[in-house]
Amino acid sequence: MTILSLDFSLNYKTFTFTINQELDLTGITGVFGHSGSGKSTLLRAIAGLEKNITGSIIFNEKTLTNTTKNTCQKPEHRNISLVFQDSRLFEHLTVRDNLKYAAKRCVNSQLSLTDILILTELDMLADANVFDLSSGQKQRVALARAILTEPKLLLLDEPLSALDQASKAKLLCLIVKVQQLLNLPILYVSHSLDELQQVCDNLLILSQGEVINYGNIHHTIHQLNFLSAHLPNERLTHQQTSLSLPIASADNGQGLTVLTLAEQNILLPSLAGKFIKNQHLRCFILASDISICLSEPQNSTIVNHLSGNIVAIESSMLGVPTQSVLVTVICSGHEFFVHISTFSQRKLALYTDQPVYLQFKAGAVRTYLY
């Protein structure tokens, strides 16, 4: 287990950041929040680049910073690497020399530079000048360079924000691959929940310089559905159901991929890419894309019908009179969130414990990667 204990605060003229949280960094941990929520500040503090913090940062029982004991390890001695949003490659060096720069300074280097060039698909670009690269290629070099320092913890600060959709998906897949191959704990900052939903195991949510939630990715995203209701001015994301389900069949012969939800199935348009049976697929369905029926729908073009029970009906915005409610339905042990109008709720006379059917189109099941 990789444990990061954070207990510090940081004051700027117009911004205060406070955190007291222990993070289990197994796998990829996402850090989500709006601009100005303190995401980058958190990463910079862990990396040792923020000078003015008060408190302590302890990583795997090793004190990185403790201001009461006046200890602050220099960034270059922390064995933590950070991939910046803007790549920050050295333009006076080629791709290969940028990577060598990192490898040369790594004590007890285990990884081969050539292997990493191949892993990050940079082998053809090794001798290119970095100012000739595209944004996506630059970020791959930055990632490869960070990996070659063989860090104990890899920090990613909005690594995809400057990329187009195709490059984003490609780099996300690479990040997952790197994490699995090297078993490297990763802390991944982004303002895009869609990105994080695809790759993270845990999620830390920041708002206005404070932690508002932390836990398993799906659970935290579901909690966010209600947090949005509690913080009407802080609407962080669209209310949604976040799932990770095994693939029963990548293509059922009708252009649809079939996912297993216990004894039921979820269908979505066939995905590009190779999948093995029972490989888990991350997907999400927006609460506004699901509707509720009291009887099993027949003769409908909508392909997904799931049976379940209503467990909660809440106003979608607490304290504000609204025309809509957020209904939580359990289908085969999974929580689904449905956003409907109060008009529909009254029309169907919905109540908790009521058995219902959820229906949604195949296209409403979204993935970001494929």
Place this chain on the structure above:
Amino acid sequence: MPSPDLLALAVTLKMAAVTTVILILIGTPLAWFLAKMTSRFKVIIEAIVALPLVLPPTVLGFYLLIAFSPQHLPGQIWQQATGQQLAFSFSAIVIGSVLYSLPFVVQPLQKAFEQLGDSLLEAGAMLGAGPIDRFFTIVLPLTKASFITAASLGFAHTVGEFGVILMIGGNIPGETRVLSIALFDHVEAFDYAKAHVLAISLLIGSMILLASVYILNLPRRRTSK
């Protein structure tokens, strides 16, 4: 060119070379310190460094002459340490030149360090490079052109120096008699032919040096993003 003028040329080149080396050694940390400094005292140090740009050289020379004399502390310390008088020596004109040309070296370097910013240094730190390592592997290669500019301007400005040297160096052949002073002597003696030779040589030499600096800076302007 007769041999006294060649001797003056040798003294000039030696003085300018020694001065340039010292200027780079002193000017680099000073420029770095100023580029990273956030205190309000920064402007005061900047003003002091820039002072030789506006001050009449004779003013600087006058104060240095007093300081270098054996009656005053700097002159005394020097005499005790070396056994020689500081005023009217080669060392005196080098010290004077260092002070007089300081802004020509510090200002381009400070500007280059400020433009480079902290982002690449942070990236270097994240790759395990310490401060000295980062300076030689990131800062120096990326600001190389500014170093060459600074050194060339410092050198050229020192070659063209007159007032300060006249005040603190006098006119000792082979020791403190530099080209600009030799030129002045020729004019005083109405030997315009020799004065012309020196004047045109200085003009062409300086022109070539400055043109090289500007040519050198062209590719950097194109590739920097």
